[in-house]
Structure formats: C-alpha cells, structure tokens
Amino acid sequence: MTEIAPDGSPVLLYASLPSLGEARLIHEAVRAGSQILELGAGAGRITHELIGLGHQVAAVDNSAEMLAFIRGAETLLADMETLSLGRRFPVVVLASNFINTPDPQNRRTFLECCARHVLPSGQVLLQGFPRAWAPDTEWSRHGDVRLRLRRYELDGALISGEMQYEVGGHELFHVFESRLLTDGELDADLSAVGLRRRRSLDERGAWTEAVPESRS
Ligand SMILES: C[S@@+](CC[C@H](N)C(=O)[O-])C[C@H]1O[C@@H](n2cnc3c(N)ncnc32)[C@H](O)[C@@H]1O
Incomplete structure (x- = not known):
C-alpha cells in the first residue's frame, strides 16, 4: 500500500x-x-x-x-x-x-x-x-518510521525541499514548498x-x- x-x-x-x-x-x-x-x-x-x-x-x-x-x-x-x-x-x-x-x-x-x-x-x-527554523538533514526515527530532509534550498523565506521516509520496507519521498x-x-x-x-x-x-x- x-x-x-x-x-x-x-x-x-x-x-x-x-x-x-x-x-x-x-x-x-x-x-x-x-x-x-x-x-x-x-x-x-x-x-x-x-x-x-x-x-x-x-x-x-x-x-x-x-x-x-x-x-x-x-x-x-x-x-x-x-x-x-x-x-x-x-x-x-x-x-x-x-x-x-x-x-x-x-x-x-x-x-x-x-x-x-x-x-x-x-x-x-x-x-x-x-x-528559528533551521534545516536538519540528519535521519531521525519515530516509531517504525525513519525520516530525513533529503535536500532543500532556501531562497529568502521560501523553502523548497524533499523529505525521505523509510517505512514498512518502502522508501517514500515528499517534495514540498513552504514559506517561513x-x-x-x-x-x-x-x-x-x-x-x-x-x-x-x-x-x-x-x-x-x-x-x-x-x-x-
Ligand atoms: C502532511 S499530512 C498531515 C496529516 C495529519 N495532520 C498528521 O499530522 O498526521 C496533510 C493532510 O492534509 C490533507 N490535505 C491537504 N490539503 C488539503 C485540503 N486542501 N483540504 C483537506 N485536506 C487536505 C492531506 O490529504 C493529508 O492527509
């Protein structure tokens, strides 16, 4: 799934x-x-x-x-x-x-x-x-999920990034754009x-x- x-x-x-x-x-x-x-x-x-x-x-x-x-x-x-x-x-x-x-x-x-x-x-x-958000690209574990900020770019207040997740033997990615x-x-x-x-x-x-x- x-x-x-x-x-x-x-x-x-x-x-x-x-x-x-x-x-x-x-x-x-x-x-x-x-x-x-x-x-x-x-x-x-x-x-x-x-x-x-x-x-x-x-x-x-x-x-x-x-x-x-x-x-x-x-x-x-x-x-x-x-x-x-x-x-x-x-x-x-x-x-x-x-x-x-x-x-x-x-x-x-x-x-x-x-x-x-x-x-x-x-x-x-x-x-x-x-x-005071600061990028953290280290892996962290939450229950059965491992996650990290895989890549990011900062353009002023704009953050473009991609999260990487490992869960249940699957590798998942989520690209996002956010504004501080x-x-x-x-x-x-x-x-x-x-x-x-x-x-x-x-x-x-x-x-x-x-x-x-x-x-x-
Ligand atoms: C990042 S997930 C977070 C889910 C939950 N708040 C949590 O912390 O576990 C964002 C959720 O919002 C839903 N969502 C995104 N845009 C939405 C919208 N415009 N209206 C209703 N739901 C939306 C997505 O389907 C998704 O389930």
Missing part, C-alpha cells in the same frame, strides 16, 4: 507515524472534553490521541484513503477551501504547516476555513514552522479573516493560538 494523497502526502507514512506530542499540547491548551474540528487530519495520528484524551473530533481531509484509517471520530471528506459545515466549534486545529503554504491566497483560504468554523468564544490552534512567516505576516493574515494571535503554545513558536477578534 503506497497510495499518495492529492497533496502528495504518502498515506502509509501518516498511517505509521506515531504521535509526536501534538495532541498532548492541544489537550493542554483547550477545555476538557472539547469538540474539536481538525483540518487536514490525515490518517488520524493526532485525532486518535485527542479522542483518547477525552475530546470529540470531527476530522476533515480530502483523501478518502487517509480518512479510512480514522476510528472514533466523525470523518468529513472535503477540501478545506470549500468546507462550510454550517456549524461552529470551540476548537479548530490546523496543524501540519498549512499556514506556511507559499501561496498567500491559499494561506488566506485555509485561515478563512478556520474562521468560519470557530465559535465566537473559541480557539484556533495553528502549527507552523518554528520561529514572521509574526507580523501571520498577524496580517489572521486579521484579514477576523482572527488575532493570542499566544504561542510552545517555546519554539511552532504552535499559535488565535481567537476571533471580537473575543475579549
């Missing part, structure tokens, strides 16, 4: 990668037993741990092959760009560096999706590249969709909590 999601993510990889602490961090930032909308949930790596921590999760992804791995959550096969559920959640999670997408219009579209699905009193939790954002740039994008940055959730500055501008 080596299916690839429409965005180039290898399904086998995300079905095999263990939690890397994301769910615990989310859990500590939200109320007990929250209803969480998780955008780009993949094969449920974060979803399953959030459920184990007592939250209810609605998991959105545009890959049916990814969603097929998810158990115990409402699954929604949809593009974030057009998702309009007509209901709002206390917590919306956009992990996996979606906010670092190089196209500003795409970035805005992802954030609009967060804004139209969060309650006025709610939280949007965003994971991006840490403030300053706090000011993120603030401008958030403000454009009616959100504001409230705090960082970790020391590296990879996780940001944003809230509706109207929230006190």
Whole structure:
C-alpha cells in the first residue's frame, strides 16, 4: 500500500507515524472534553490521541484513503477551501504547516476555513514552522518510521525541499514548498479573516493560538 494523497502526502507514512506530542499540547491548551474540528487530519495520528484524551473530533481531509484509517471520530471528506459545515466549534486545529503554504491566497483560504468554523468564544490552534527554523538533514526515527530532509534550498523565506521516509520496507519521498512567516505576516493574515494571535503554545513558536477578534 503506497497510495499518495492529492497533496502528495504518502498515506502509509501518516498511517505509521506515531504521535509526536501534538495532541498532548492541544489537550493542554483547550477545555476538557472539547469538540474539536481538525483540518487536514490525515490518517488520524493526532485525532486518535485527542479522542483518547477525552475530546470529540470531527476530522476533515480530502483523501478518502487517509480518512479510512480514522476510528472514533466523525470523518468529513472535503477540501478545506470549500468546507462550510454550517456549524461552529470551540476548537479548530490546523496543524501540519498549512499556514506556511507559499501561496498567500491559499494561506488566506485555509485561515478563512478556520474562521468560519470557530465559535465566537473559541480557539484556533495553528502549527507552523518554528520561529528559528533551521534545516536538519540528519535521519531521525519515530516509531517504525525513519525520516530525513533529503535536500532543500532556501531562497529568502521560501523553502523548497524533499523529505525521505523509510517505512514498512518502502522508501517514500515528499517534495514540498513552504514559506517561513514572521509574526507580523501571520498577524496580517489572521486579521484579514477576523482572527488575532493570542499566544504561542510552545517555546519554539511552532504552535499559535488565535481567537476571533471580537473575543475579549
Ligand atoms: C502532511 S499530512 C498531515 C496529516 C495529519 N495532520 C498528521 O499530522 O498526521 C496533510 C493532510 O492534509 C490533507 N490535505 C491537504 N490539503 C488539503 C485540503 N486542501 N483540504 C483537506 N485536506 C487536505 C492531506 O490529504 C493529508 O492527509
């Protein structure tokens, strides 16, 4: 099984990668037993741990092959760009560096999706590249997965790279382009969709909590 999601993510990889602490961090930032909308949930790596921590999760992804791995959550096969559920959640999670997408219009579209699905009193939790990102091309192991940044080019704030993975006897590759954002740039994008940055959730500055501008 080596299916690839429409965005180039290898399904086998995300079905095999263990939690890397994301769910615990989310859990500590939200109320007990929250209803969480998780955008780009993949094969449920974060979803399953959030459920184990007592939250209810609605998991959105545009890959049916990814969603097929998810158990115990409402699954929604949809593009974030057009998702309009007509209901709002206390917590919306956009992990996996979606906010670092190089196209500003795409970035805005992802954030609009967060804004139209969060309650006025709610939280949007965003994971991006840490403030002081530095390339690390060493191999690392996470459960049964070995991975490394195989190659990269830096052009100002733009990163073009290729990840290499070894999992279940398969070698997988994922080419990506990302853009490092300053706090000011993120603030401008958030403000454009009616959100504001409230705090960082970790020391590296990879996780940001944003809230509706109207929230006190
Ligand atoms: C890098 S994977 C991360 C999956 C999961 N968040 C995790 O950390 O394990 C990104 C996921 O987002 C999904 N995705 C990418 N673009 C999307 C879009 N525009 N709308 C919905 N899902 C999308 C992909 O299918 C993939 O499952």
